[in-house]
Each structure stands twice: as C-alpha cells, then as structure tokens.
Amino acid sequence: MISIITPVYNGDRFIESCIKVVIDQACSDIEHIIVDGGSTDRTLEIVQHYAEKYPHIRWISEKDRGQSDAMNKGIALAKHKIIGFFNVDDYYEPNVLNRVKELFQNLPEPTLLVGNCNVWLDSGKLKYVNKPSKLKLVQLLAERNFPVNPVAYFYHKSLHEKIGLYSLEEKYVMDVIFIFEAVQAATVKYVDETxxxxxYITGSKTYDNVSESFQNYDRIVSQYINKLSPIEKVLLVWEYLNIRLRYFIEYPDKLSSSIKVRLNKIFGQNSPKNTK
Structure with missing residues (x-):
C-alpha cells in the first residue's frame, strides 16, 4: 500500500539506521525503494546486505542528475498507491506507517496527508516542532509555515499525474514547489500528530547551503505571489496582516517597516499608498 522512497549518495553514515527505522515500523504492504546515485562509500554494501534479508527492500544504483532525478526514479519504480519520501538521515516516530495506512483508507484520491515534524539540531537539541496546520496556498505564502520535511507527509502517487514530477532544475526548493502545487490539486488533510x-545537521545539503536555500525559497514564493489573482492577493494581505498583528500585539516594540516591505513584494509599484 505504501512505497517509501529514499534517495541517497554516499550515505553510509546513516543508511543502516534508515533501513532499520522502516523495518521497525512493522508495517505490512510496504516497499522501501532505495535510489542510490552511484555511491563510492559503503552505502551499497549495506543496502545489499539488508536487501538479501528483507524482500520489501528494492534498490537501484546509477548516476543521476541530482536529488530530484533520484526522487523521480523512485516514483517510477513505486508499485503502491501511496508515496512517502524518507531521507537517509531522518527517522519516523513509532508506528507511523500503520497510522498512515489507516488514515488513507478513508481519504479520496489524490490526497496529501500531513503531520507534524520534530526539527533537531546537530547537538541533539530540539529546535522546534513544525506544525503546518494551514495548508491553503495563500496561507502558505503568507505564513511560510509549510511542511518542512517529507518524513512527515504522504500522498497518492496519482497526484503526480496532475502536477508533474519534481523539478530537475531546482536543487533546494523542489519540495516547496511540490507542496505549493499539491495543495492546489489534491485533497489536503492535516493531522495534529508528530x-x-x-x-538539521552539519554536512546536509540544506545546512551547508542555508543562504542559497533561503534565497531560492524567497524567489519561489515571489513567483507564486505574482501568479495570484487580485482577489487572492487581497486574501494574502489579510492573512499576512493577521499574522503580523498577533506578533506585534505580543512584541509592540518590533513594529517597523516590515509590513510595508512585504506589501511592496505583493503589489510592486501598485502598493497601497497608506501603508507607509
């Protein structure tokens, strides 16, 4: 019922624990597809060792054009209706996959199913809990609290028939683009469970390229804002002002030009005159 896809390249530091996490979920009707980009460390040795013992593990190893290409290969290989991406250095809470199977039994196709995600620092300290409860496009663009990692969301494979595959041109924000497209094309269900x-560790792509990641994220957000209709832009302003109002009520000394800056991004030269 569920295809778990793990793209990996030279991931021998985490690949064994990744494989064991899926095994320990004790979930039937799953497959774990490992898409290796031609690793030169012990990754393949470890994968092959476990694949010989556990038939739910399938794998390929070949050069690719980056993470999105590996993800798309995994989708093409997936035999089941539900997709979950599981990066090599992340992990599930206990019994998550059985819970997801249970929930999907009553959900229309295609559905994007989203839960909460713990974000951990290198030191082992919990940075925050990502709770993306507002999943309409305008809300995501205003609050920017999107699902931070695919370890905490799952969806029907058929969703890609509506929105296409992951962008090969984007190295850092292909998952953000996916979310923005998915919430417009699928039934979206949020579950307040972790x-x-x-x-979020040293050596990961996001950590080591945080500045570039944020720049690309801002670029994508601006592109989607520019595509909004005039009514949607008004709703976006309303969502944004509600967020900022709550913040400034709590921190009145922080009131500054930030609202004007955001409105200028939304409306450009047509920004309302009374926002200064």
Missing part, C-alpha cells in the same frame, strides 16, 4: 524527525 510523525517525523528531521535532523
């Missing part, structure tokens, strides 16, 4: 754990 399902995933994302390790």
């Amino acid at each position: 399902w995933g754990n994302y390790r």
Whole structure:
C-alpha cells in the first residue's frame, strides 16, 4: 500500500539506521525503494546486505542528475498507491506507517496527508516542532509555515499525474514547489500528530547551503505571489496582516517597516499608498 522512497549518495553514515527505522515500523504492504546515485562509500554494501534479508527492500544504483532525478526514479519504480519520501538521515516516530495506512483508507484520491515534524539540531537539541496546520496556498505564502520535511507527509502517487514530477532544475526548493502545487490539486488533510524527525545537521545539503536555500525559497514564493489573482492577493494581505498583528500585539516594540516591505513584494509599484 505504501512505497517509501529514499534517495541517497554516499550515505553510509546513516543508511543502516534508515533501513532499520522502516523495518521497525512493522508495517505490512510496504516497499522501501532505495535510489542510490552511484555511491563510492559503503552505502551499497549495506543496502545489499539488508536487501538479501528483507524482500520489501528494492534498490537501484546509477548516476543521476541530482536529488530530484533520484526522487523521480523512485516514483517510477513505486508499485503502491501511496508515496512517502524518507531521507537517509531522518527517522519516523513509532508506528507511523500503520497510522498512515489507516488514515488513507478513508481519504479520496489524490490526497496529501500531513503531520507534524520534530526539527533537531546537530547537538541533539530540539529546535522546534513544525506544525503546518494551514495548508491553503495563500496561507502558505503568507505564513511560510509549510511542511518542512517529507518524513512527515504522504500522498497518492496519482497526484503526480496532475502536477508533474519534481523539478530537475531546482536543487533546494523542489519540495516547496511540490507542496505549493499539491495543495492546489489534491485533497489536503492535516493531522495534529508528530510523525517525523528531521535532523538539521552539519554536512546536509540544506545546512551547508542555508543562504542559497533561503534565497531560492524567497524567489519561489515571489513567483507564486505574482501568479495570484487580485482577489487572492487581497486574501494574502489579510492573512499576512493577521499574522503580523498577533506578533506585534505580543512584541509592540518590533513594529517597523516590515509590513510595508512585504506589501511592496505583493503589489510592486501598485502598493497601497497608506501603508507607509
């Protein structure tokens, strides 16, 4: 019922624990597809060792064009209706996959199912809990509290028939683009349960390229804002002002030009005159 896809390249530091996490979920009707990009460390040795013992593990190893390409290969290989991406250095909470199977039994196709995600620092300290409860496009663009990692969301494979595959051109924000497209094309269900754990660690692509990641994220957000209709832009302003109002009520000394800056991004040269 569920295809778990793990893209990996030279991931021998985490690949064994990744494989064991899926095994320990004790979930039937799953497959774990490992898409290796031609690793030169012990990754393949470890994968092959476990694949010989556990038939639910399938794998390929070949050069690719980056993470999105590996993800798309995994989707093509997936035999089941539900997709979950599981990065090599992340992990699930106990019994998550059985819970997801249970929930999908009553959900229309295609559905994007989203839970909460713990974000951990290198030191082992919990940075915050990602709770993306507002999942309409305008809300995501205003609050920017999108699902931070695919370890905590799952969806029907058929969703890609509506929105296409992951962008090969984007190295850092292909998952953000996916979320923005998915919430417009699928039934979206948020469950206030913690399902995933994302390790924000030294050596990961996001951590080592944080400045570039934020720049690309801002670029994508601006692109989606520019595509909004005039009514949607008004709703976006309303969502944004509600967020900022709550913040400034709590921290009145922080009131500054930030609202004007955001409105200028939304409306450009047509920004309302009374926002200064």
